[in-house]
Amino acid sequence: MDLKDILAPLDVELKKVSMLGGSLAVVVVPASHAELAMKAKRETDTALKCGDYLVVGLFGMGADEASTRFLSIPKGIAVYPADAGDIQTLFFEAAKRLNMNTLSAPWVKDVWESIKQTNVQDADREDRFLKGSFYQFDAFVADHPQDMGRMLSFMAPADRRWVEDVLPIGVVSFMEAQSESEDTGQEGGPAGASLIEQWDFKSRFETKVEQARATLRKFRSIEHLFTLPSISHEVIEAASDPMTAAPRMARIIEKDPVLTSRVLKVVNSAFYGFRRQIVSVEHAVVILGNDEVVNLAFSIAVHQIMDRVSPSHGAELWEHSLMVAHLSQWFGGVLGSKASRELYTIGLLHDFGKIVFLQKGYRVPGFAEMSTVHRLAAEEMSMGISHAEMGAYVAERWNLPEEIVDTLLTHHQPGRAKDMMLSASVHLADAVAHRGAIPRDEVNSAVARLLEGADGSRIGDEVVSKRYDYTLKRVKTLLDIDG
């Protein structure tokens, strides 16, 4: 029996219910208890047997009432309209509450399994770096757009989002075209399901998590190589107090001769383009403002670490990081984010995980290239996590604010970010830093949706390309004086 055969009659009920402003409970019961359930069912209710379970649609029932009637039966209940707006979501919700493992439809089980496994944002502190993403699976889905496209047509919009949010828009559009153009009949779901089963999602995921755990353990033994100098903590802390005046900030910076000379060099560089020579740190702070000084102090500290770990790769990554920091601030402003300083920090650190991997002797494939879902999968196959998780983990060890940690974690999957605006800004900045323009087919589909809704004239190709040239020029002048 196809899922559609269960959902269609329930859908009729749902429409009736919504017209009358009532409620609908969907109850999923194991087939072994079908007899008991049928006794509890009223004449007006819909009941359908499907493999190992029975699905009952209870018209005009609230959850409590439904629960009482089915009290002695193991069941999962979802109630409209409190729980969800469409019948498929209701059905999945009820099935999930029952515990999907008792259900037989393999593709339903597998899909839910993967959604559950890869959505652990609020899990314990370390779990989010271990289990929050599974790029190997994303790459697998991207490699089978036809089968997965057909599978998508069986999913509720909320579930489709799960797939869409992790893939480039080019792949998602192709999948959608597949699911619309082909007969999405009975083979559609199970075909994708058997593929997933053959691929062995569960054991691969377990292996990945174990590997990731080992990587984080190894990192903790070399963590001292990546600690931020205490001066940058002091600067950041002082700047977080809006009452901190320029003289106090200057005193903090002057404690560190390297930071002092860098600040003066940078302020007097063509990057800022002041006509008069600025000789005191205090003057520099007055002119630049606290935010800019924090950016500087922080970027100098990060650069020192990159340089120490790998001078050749460090320089390359440094230039890219500066580009992304500046472009992130710009995109953030265009998209309406107020978190300009955070965006700079995130841009600087977004690929920091790659430097950590280098330290362990691991050669990141295509180090300086744009991270496609396949490259992320390759990193993950080698380390159990990608540079995104690694960088976020370091940021958390540095006690950076949660929005920074979360954005680093999701900069290749903005659809999963707590603050999508931040993550989307960095994602776009990263893409533009690599391509000189927004690669419309390659950006993550969640970001593509956001762009669609945004004012096109402000982020049109010409505007973006001008911004890219301008930023590149500024970053180059900054790099000239650096060293």
Ligand SMILES: [Fe+2]
């Ligand atoms: Fe990245």
Ligand SMILES: [Fe+2]
């Ligand atoms: Fe990047």
